[in-house]
Amino acid sequence: xxxxxxxxxxxxxxxxxxxxxxxxxxxxxxxxxxxxxxxxxxxxxxxxxxxxxxxxxxxxxxxxxxxxxxxxxxxxxxxxxxxxxxxxxxxxxxxxxxxxxxxxxxxxxxxxxxxxxxxxxxxxxxxxxxxxxxxxxxxxxxxxxxxxxxxxxxxxxxxxxxxxxxxxxxxxxxxxxxxxxxxxxxxxx
Numbered sequence: 001x002x003x004x005x006x007x008x009x010x011x012x013x014x015x016x017x018x019x020x021x022x023x024x025x026x027x028x029x030x031x032x033x034x035x036x037x038x039x040x041x042x043x044x045x046x047x048x049x050x051x052x053x054x055x056x057x058x059x060x061x062x063x064x065x066x067x068x069x070x071x072x073x074x075x076x077x078x079x080x081x082x083x084x085x086x087x088x089x090x091x092x093x094x095x096x097x098x099x100x101x102x103x104x105x106x107x108x109x110x111x112x113x114x115x116x117x118x119x120x121x122x123x124x125x126x127x128x129x130x131x132x133x134x135x136x137x138x139x140x141x142x143x144x145x146x147x148x149x150x151x152x153x154x155x156x157x158x159x160x161x162x163x164x165x166x167x168x169x170x171x172x173x174x175x176x177x178x179x180x181x182x183x184x185x186x187x188x189x
Contacts, residue, residue: 001054002148003064007083008073011043011127013135016162017071018049021139023157024149025053033058043131046081053148071142072096073117073134078106094145096134113180115141120175124168136162140173141180151177 004021008014015036022034033052050064065085069092072083084093084107092111095104098119101112121132136158143151155170162169 001052001058001060002069003067004051004053004069004071005064005067005083006049006051006071006073007077007081008047008049008135009043009077010045010047011131011133012047012073013133014047014049014073017073017135017139018051020135020154020157020161021051021142021149022053023161024139024143024153025051027153027156028149030054031056031058033060037063046077067091069094069146071138073138075099075104078104084110092146094138094142096138113141113145115145115176115180117141117172117176120172120179123175124165124172126165126168126172136169137172137176140175140177143173144177144180 006014006018018034022032025032031054036049052058066088068088070083070087072095075095075097077083087110093107094113096117097114098116101114104112117134117137118132120137121127121134122129127133139154143149143154154173158169158173159166
């Protein structure tokens with residue numbers, strides 16, 4: 001079983017990202033489990049979504065505390081929340097950022113990948129200029145960076161599950177998949 005935790009802020013699409021990624025893995029014949037956890041429901045508040053993927057049944061029914069990978073939709077969360085808590089050694093941290101992977105020393109010991117999903121979302125008119133919705137872009141980057149799910153499965157999930165601006169969301173995922181910054185190898189301290 002592989003476990004993933006997605007960190008975002010209300011309005012960025014973390015919960016939908018988890019559902020879309022679950023649909024993509026399901027298209028590939030995997031068992032999936034996707035669910036959110038959030039406190040005060042308001043735009044901008046921290047939100048966490050969880051995803052489990054397995055080739056067999058998933059019987060666990062709890063939050064993901066030791067993820068194999070994390071996805072961070074808002075880099076300001078790195079200073080506000082311990083997004084790497086429990087992340088397995090050598091795990092991947094995909095961060096929505098225009099900065100290179102080395103700009104995040106707090107993530108040393110992990111495989112850090114960055115992509116400017118905010119700029120990509122803005123270019124495709126997803127959300128507003130000040131509050132872009134980055135979920136589909138980050139999923140395209142996740143497919144490429146992780147190698148766990150095909151980009152085509154992610155695009156298929158977007159086409160099936162995203163009724164508004166479907167073409168723009170697909171294009172954002174494709175652009176982010178192509179733009180993923182070269183990952184920094186895990187550094188063990």
